[in-house]
Amino acid sequence: MLSKEENEFLTRVGPGTPAGALLRRYWQPVAVASELTAEKPKKRLKVMGEELVLFRDGKGRYGLVGEHCSHRAASLYYGTVEDDGIRCAYHGWKYDVDGKCLEQPFEPKGSTYKDEICHPAYPVEKLAGLLFAYMGPKLVPLLPRWDLLVRDDGLRTIIVLPVHECNWLQAMENSVDPVHTYYLHGHQFKVRGLPVAEYYYRPIGEFQFEEVRGPVWAGLIKRRTFEAGEQMEGERGHPLIFPNMLYVPQGPELVIHWRVPIDDSNTYIVWLSFRPSKNGQKVEQPEDPPVEYLPRPVTPEGEYEMTSFPGQDMMAWETQGRIFDRTKESLAHSDKGITIYRRLLREQIKAVQNGGEPLGIIRDPANNKIISFEVSRGMARKEYVEGQPEYYHGRSVA
Ligand code: FES
Numbered sequence: 001m002l003s004k005e006e007n008e009f010l011t012r013v014g015p016g017t018p019a020g021a022l023l024r025r026y027w028q029p030v031a032v033a034s035e036l037t038a039e040k041p042k043k044r045l046k047v048m049g050e051e052l053v054l055f056r057d058g059k060g061r062y063g064l065v066g067e068h069c070s071h072r073a074a075s076l077y078y079g080t081v082e083d084d085g086i087r088c089a090y091h092g093w094k095y096d097v098d099g100k101c102l103e104q105p106f107e108p109k110g111s112t113y114k115d116e117i118c119h120p121a122y123p124v125e126k127l128a129g130l131l132f133a134y135m136g137p138k139l140v141p142l143l144p145r146w147d148l149l150v151r152d153d154g155l156r157t158i159i160v161l162p163v164h165e166c167n168w169l170q171a172m173e174n175s176v177d178p179v180h181t182y183y184l185h186g187h188q189f190k191v192r193g194l195p196v197a198e199y200y201y202r203p204i205g206e207f208q209f210e211e212v213r214g215p216v217w218a219g220l221i222k223r224r225t226f227e228a229g230e231q232m233e234g235e236r237g238h239p240l241i242f243p244n245m246l247y248v249p250q251g252p253e254l255v256i257h258w259r260v261p262i263d264d265s266n267t268y269i270v271w272l273s274f275r276p277s278k279n280g281q282k283v284e285q286p287e288d289p290p291v292e293y294l295p296r297p298v299t300p301e302g303e304y305e306m307t308s309f310p311g312q313d314m315m316a317w318e319t320q321g322r323i324f325d326r327t328k329e330s331l332a333h334s335d336k337g338i339t340i341y342r343r344l345l346r347e348q349i350k351a352v353q354n355g356g357e358p359l360g361i362i363r364d365p366a367n368n369k370i371i372s373f374e375v376s377r378g379m380a381r382k383e384y385v386e387g388q389p390e391y392y393h394g395r396s397v398a
């Protein structure tokens with residue numbers, strides 16, 4: 001159980017909050033690159049409570065700037081994108097991708113007032129069809145080259161989940177909850193007679209956590225031992241990558257999940273799914289991976305659709321409350337991973353408050369050629385879930 005103050009400390013992410021300051025130290029995916037089109041090279045976004053406009057200027061550079069004009073706060077979303085920036089629709093002030101004010105059409109000739117304007121702007125980089133933003137202080141770290149973003153021996157798909165109407169920490173705590181898969185997934189599939197049930201319906205014997213504090217990534221690997229006669233399996237595990245990612249095998253694919261706070265009570269979730277080719281053959285890559293947008297998994301009656309992984313998880317996370325009130329929880333033995341994760345989160349928030357650098361920030365290019373993971377690919381998993389990605393992708397099956 002947490003005190004009200006501790007809960008606020010770990011969950012709130014707006015500008016100036018302790019957890020917000022930590023999350024801003026890491027590159028976060030904020031949009032899919034193909035969402036900016038030639039007709040409309042701009043998108044309005046909210047990230048960690050900040051209202052922003054993402055745009056691609058005529059030279060192809062990406063900018064993420066404060067939505068409200070530094071002049072008199074009209075929305076830059078309604079501005080026009082030009083070769084070198086975005087021009088406010090109200091009085092024509094123009095900003096480049098770095099937030100530099102380039103023009104103030106109605107100031108006297110020779111005025112240097114524009115040089116005093118410092119409009120909020122964050123660096124953006126494109127990788128694997130995703131646009132990542134860094135919203136922390138200078139010096140900007142390297143954008144991590146997670147293997148699934150850069151491997152060329154398979155095909156990628158970007159999957160954008162519906163906005164989750166809950167705080168980001170609810171999704172992250174689920175990632176270190178090794179037993180939820182039995183009832184929330186296995187049992188729910190089983191009672192509906194769905195074939196994917198068996199894998200997660202094996203009794204869970206033991207579960208362990210390994211805390212990782214490496215030079216390129218930090219986090220927690222959870223490992224379970226499933227007990228079911230011939231189908232017994234000790235997992236190699238899969239990691240929660242600190243602070244807000246999960247790396248997990250899903251059927252025949254390997255998938256990274258990012259959980260990026262839109263604000264304190266809404267979360268943007270995007271997956272990068274990678275299907276390795278047979279025998280490790282190289283595959284010609286498209287310019288951008290295809291993108292799937294999952295609908296909100298609800299029935300016509302407005303209830304959660306409990307026939308897919310995303311629907312089941314969304315039910316659990318959203319029904320905990322917009323910001324789960326952890327003064328009312330009763331943590332148990334099976335929540336050990338949550339306790340470890342919160343301890344790490346608290347420790348790293350404090351490290352940032354004390355002027356330090358948190359874990360898992362990459363600055364040396366030698367450490368960033370490709371960041372690879374070994375995860376469970378056991379025979380039991382292969383037997384049960386290969387060829388059934390529709391459950392993971394949230395398509396309704398019953
Ligand atoms: S409010 Fe944007 S130029 Fe005036």
Ligand SMILES: [Fe+2]
Pocket residue numbers: 174180181184185309313
């Ligand atoms: Fe789950």
